[in-house]
Each structure stands twice: as C-alpha cells, then as structure tokens.
Amino acid sequence: MKEIENRDDSEEEFALHLAETTDLSPRQARELIRKYGHDREKLMEAARNFKAEG
Template identity: 75%
Template sequence: MDKSKLPHRPGAGRAAQDARLPTKGGDDPDVRFLAENTDLSPKQARELIREHGHDRDKLLEIARTMKAEG
C-alpha cells in the first residue's frame, strides 16, 4: 500500500496493520464462546475459566447453574 496517497490522520501511524474491532470476550476464544452462548459477561466468563479450566461442556453446565440461581 502506498502510504504517500493516504491523508494525514494523527495517530493512524501507530495503529496495528491487522487491527480488528474488539469482540465480545476479547481474544480468548473460550471467553468469547461463553459470553456469546450464555448470559455471562466477558469478565464473568474469564473468571469462570480461571476457576474451572477450559472444558466448554463443564463451563456451559456451570454457567446454566449460575443463571438458574440468579
């Protein structure tokens, strides 16, 4: 890409070339999976994964229990 033809935008030079928009849950696919498939926030999903590991079936079961309790 020829950068000389681009208009000057302050701060644009520091942006990563492969920059993507933030997704629900960030970069961790397990956090994203839990947040998208349950009513958990990404923060809750991260904490659940930290406590119980990355077994998606187990995490979904726990998340359903949390939803039923709440």
Template identity: 60%
Template sequence: MATKQGKKDNRLSDKEAMHIAETTDVSPKQAKDLAEKHGKDKGAKEARNFKAEG
C-alpha cells in the same frame, strides 16, 4: 527456576470468553472467572447452567 508442572492452564482467551458470553447469559469476565475456578470445559458447562437457571 520453578515451574508448575502438571498444572493445567485454565485461562480463556478473549475470543473464547466472548464466545461463551455470546451463547450464555454470563459476561466475558464471568466466563473467565468460571474457567479459572472450574477448568475450561467445566467452566463452559457452568455458564450454560447459569443461563438455564436464569
């Protein structure tokens, strides 16, 4: 059985996504998409930048 070793799990829980959505102008789905694309920490930063640009 092959596994993805060394691959970091960048998925957000619903609770984490809701927290980011409540503190920024992104939806929970957008928060999850940003986390998958950029990683959890960078995704949250990108969400805050989205709020600042809006």
C-alpha cells in the same frame, strides 16, 4: 513472551465466545474459565447454574 500474549488472546476469545453463547458477561465467563479451565462441558453446566442463581 509472544507465546504468553497469544495464550492470553486465545483465552480472551474463548471467554467472549462463552459469554455470547451463554448470556453471561465476559467477566463472568472469565471467572468460570479460571475456575473450571477449558472443559467445555463443565463450563456450560457452570454457566447454566450461574444464570439460575442470578
């Protein structure tokens, strides 16, 4: 069970980092991570598109 908690903490940290570096909200960053996984290149492209649409 601890492994799952650590993974959730790690994902939350990743979402916060993505939010800070792309000006997305943490919620929006988590949505993109769920959709695209941890592929940084895809996430950055999706974040740029997300901001352009909004």
